[in-house]
Amino acid sequence: MAPGAVLLLGATVVLQSASLREAVTVSAPVYPWIVFGAGLLLGWRFNRSQLAVALAVLFAANRALAAFPPDASSTGRTVFAAIALLLPLDLALLAWLAERSIVLWSGRLVLGVLLAEPLAVALLLRPELADLARGLDRVFVSVALPWLRIPQLALLAFVAALSLVGLRFFTRRTVIQSNFVWTLIAAFLALNSGGTGAASTVYLTTGGLLLVVSLIETSHRMAFSDELTGLPSxxxxxxxxxxxxxxxxxxxxxxxxxxxxxxxxxxxxxxxxxxxxxxxxxxxxxxxxxxxxxxxxxxxxxxxxxxxxxxxxxxxxxxxxxxxxxxxxGRDRPTRRPDKPVRSAGGRxxxxxxxxxxxxxxxxxxxxxxxxxxxxxxxxxxxxxxxxxxxxx
Structure with missing residues (x-):
């Protein structure tokens, strides 16, 4: 079983255990600070900007949900709907962003979009934009899905993001891309649990923990594995x-x-x-x-x-x-297959x-x-x- 599946299954078992409920309630508020703090420090230390930004996005989502509970007011519901829509798309965007792209114009553009998102959500909270805010929670298809607690628009965002990240994993096959898939699933479980309480915090933070694990595993592999042959170094x-x-x-x-x-x-x-x-x-x-x-x-x-x-x-x-x-x-062989291949006169x-x-x-x-x-x-x-x-x- 994949490590991501093991961690998520472990988080689910802990949340469902009646004997651990009190311990989870006490430790849940501290869990994000430990995981995200350590993860951001490791991301900086190992120069893994892609993972550090993803961890910052998850932590910001966790703090926003804690500050604006969705069941407390219309403001909380709008913040919840916006996070449910933007978080999966942000993670998919970061999964496709190459590590070195962070310092290029494309990476700066992505960072600019991420920094602009809180401002966009703040604008949605203005009274004159109330109709637009309600659109985030709009029901497009009248289908009874009692298990679904996120807006349908957010569900579409998760499906699209999971497809994109899954495609990225199948083309790259790295530990980081694999754990981005599981982090997306963890984010869905967190938001579908209502976005508040211990369950939401535990799932979101476990998603961050998955990225931290991938960072450690990748760094270990780089240190102890030969990149060219795949053999131990x-x-x-x-x-x-x-x-x-x-x-x-x-x-x-x-x-x-x-x-x-x-x-x-x-x-x-x-x-x-x-x-x-x-x-x-x-x-x-x-x-x-x-x-x-x-x-x-x-x-x-x-x-x-x-x-x-x-x-x-x-x-x-x-x-x-x-x-x-x-x-x-051959040294003169093109890197891409031409439309009409020509066999070399010298043979193979x-x-x-x-x-x-x-x-x-x-x-x-x-x-x-x-x-x-x-x-x-x-x-x-x-x-x-x-x-x-x-x-x-």
Missing amino acids: RRALTDALLRLPEVYAIAMVDIDHFKKLNDQYGHAVGDQVLRLIGTTLTRTEGGGRPFRYGGEEFAVLFPGKAAEEAVPYLEDLREAIEASSFVVR KSLSVTVSIGVAEPDDLDADPEDVIRTADQALYRAKRTGRNRVCS
Whole structure:
């Protein structure tokens, strides 16, 4: 189950629990200040303006609903209807806004719109605009929906926003876009609960918590994952070395003639080769855990296995890489498919690569894993000197 679904389900269970009702009532007013305060601080610290602005929008909605309860006056009802209409659209807009766009004219335009919204709502509260304000709560279709507590116009806004954010998720497939979807659902649950009380506060703040979680998860992934290959990075390897058992083996894998390949075909093809190797390494058997070590070099950990036990799996890996091939994309190939494609006169060139592998194990229980890596590197150099495309231990 998605983390967003788990958090929302947990919030629902807490709200429905009679034994926790008093605790929820006491803690609900404090919950937003903790989550949104921490989230805004993290957004600033990690330079995530998109998420920081989204958190500010959610917090502003929460404070406005607390200041103008919808069941207290016509003013409260107008504020509620305006928030129910604008909040989903704002979140959808921010979900589609690229991080770097915040500092561009498009981002400044979005920020200007967000800052103008409170002024627009304040204008709607003027007596001469009462008819326009009532239009936010207008019933367009006479259908009995006893479960629906938000205006029909707001429901349309949520459907449109959910469609847009869902499309953004399917095109980007990032943790942030996924949690924007769940944040929208949390906002709907908050407003459909009436916009007041503990339920509204808990759901809105949980929506903010989802964005904070995505910020932390994304930052962790950037620190511990290699963007090009998708493998765990060298920092992740350093962390994994701290938790190795007494028996283990470390293999160092290096792509043969990689510099020559880069010079001949260009860095784009070099990146393609690195991705191919990374994908193949993820299929290492025997419990091998691959990491991007740097440049064209990779590391594979075998916890619980001696070097001799790891060699057959490394041989299988070497053979799988040797047998794989891919078509080189021509430097003059257009980035978009033309209406009438023209086949290159030179045909398509297929390229295959090989790797050399060195593997080592600790010589005693107190051996430093970094020393084992150096020993594996020496074995790798022997594999290079003796003809490449082989495993040495």
